Amino acid sequence: MKISLIYGGKSAEHDVSILSAFSILQSIYYNYYEVQLVYVTKDGSWFKGKTYKEAPLVKEELHLSLNNAQPILPSDLKEKNTVIFPVLHGPNGEDGTVQGLFEVLNMPYVGCGVLASACAMDKIIAKQLFQQAGIPQLPYVAVTKNDYVDAREEVIAECVGTLIFPMFVKPANMGSSVGVSRATNEEELISAIEEALLYDQRVVVEQGIEARELEVAILGNSEVRTTLAGEIVKDVDFYDYESKYIDNQVTLQIPASILDEMQERMQEYAKKAYQTIDGSGLSRCDFFLTANNEIFLNEVNSMPGFTPFSMYPLLWKEMGLNYSDLLEELIQLALLRFEKRQQIQV
Ligand SMILES: Nc1ncnc2c1ncn2[C@@H]1O[C@H](COP(=O)(O)OP(=O)(O)O)[C@@H](O)[C@H]1O
Ligand SMILES: [Mg+2]
Structure with a gap:
């Protein structure tokens, strides 16, 4: 059987994706x-590379271009006896868009389907769904570009009337902390909303809190397994893009030392x-834990970082499932989900 490993992508997590791949x-x-290998460049071009029968020696082999690979259309992915492993993060990667392509091509693929990917990616829709499910979350105000342009004063009044400073402002669809900022007064709130609106037409203004950040790994389709939580121990104000990917100002504690x-x-x-x-397949669920043991769900990531130093595989390692076996389980889950969906379509 063949695995089509798709990596790179248009998101800010392009380089992380190459490491994961x-x-x-x-x-x-x-x-x-x-x-x-199927590489998606930062500007969204697709390249088909070599087929490996054993592990490559150096990471540089993954940087594909016209010099060493064949340009393809996304629809050229279609092949028999092939499972797609999309290790793409952020918009166009874990938001249901490429998953829609795989559905149309009628091929098995690792991870969440269209619906779960799209819902997990959109911070407003996700909050509404989790609220209905009775999962505790931080209070928030949803702001659209139209609301803001038409009635800025009212939007700010609603935020200040519902929440207290500091507030966290985030584009509804981004990830990797891009466009996320912390506002401690009205002036900062205005610039934070304007900054977030550069990335999306919809923005979440959320109650800021002092809390520990904990993450739980999930694996499975209809039968779901979860790991113990691990903690992102950070000595920075918040887990922004720099601390996540550039300065490495965080350490992971696995499992977290909590009750x-x-x-x-x-x-x-x-x-x-x-x-x-x-x-289906996998996700990582991120939480806040306050000093008085209150838990709030922050977000669900349907394609979490997958390097050997990433939280998701390390959480499973702690539970006794090593990296290679984890990959094998994900591939099997992809095949099982595909078979089940085929039966429904007949
Ligand atoms: N309401 C909040 N209170 C305190 N810190 C927050 C809050 N929301 C986000 N953060 C900080 O910002 C980081 C990024 O926010 P998050 O919602 O996880 O967005 P992303 O999808 O970009 O990862 C979090 O890991 C956390 O450090
Ligand atoms: Mg996050």
Whole structure:
């Protein structure tokens, strides 16, 4: 069987995606699979590279261009006996768009489907769904570009009337902390909203809190398994793009040292959140935990970072599932989901 490993992509997490893809290439079980590289450049061009029967030596082999690879259209992905492994993050990667392509091509693929990917990506829709499911979240105000342009004063009055400073302002659809800022007064709130509106027509203004950040890994289709939570221990104000990918100002504590009861509650909420959006394959659920043991769901990431140093695979390692076996499970889950959907269509 062949694995089409798609990586790179148009998002800010392009380089992380290459790291994840390289780790996957190093660890996949080559006695079962050969791996076809499919690289998406930062400007959205697609290239088909080599097919590997064993692990490549250096990461540089993954940088494909006209010199060493064949330009393709996304629809050229279609191949028999092939499972797609999209290790793409952010918009166009984990927001349901490429998943829609895989559905149209009628091919099995690793991870969440169109609905779960789109719901997890959109911070406003996700909040509305999780609210209905009774999962605790921070209070927020949703702002659209039209509202803001037509009635700025009212939008600001609503934020200030509903929330207290500091507030966190985020584009509804981004990820990797791009366009996210913390506002401590009205002036900063205005510039934070304007900044976030550069990235999306819809923005979330959210209650800011002092809290620890914990993450739970989820694996499965209809039967869902969760890990103990791990903690992002940071000595920065917030987990912004710099601290995530440039300065590495964070360490991971796995498992987090918190009360068993908090672990259990987080696992329960993670599972509920995943089932609410119809998750399949995998996701990582991110929480805030306050000093008085209040838990708030922050977000669900349907394609979390997948390098050997990323939280998601490390959480599973702690539970006794190593990186290669994790990849194998994800591929099997992709095939199972595909088979089930085929049966429904007949
Ligand atoms: N309401 C909040 N209170 C405190 N910190 C927050 C809040 N919202 C976000 N943050 C900080 O900003 C980071 C990025 O926000 P997040 O909602 O996770 O967006 P992204 O999808 O870009 O990862 C979080 O990891 C956290 O450090
Ligand atoms: Mg986040």
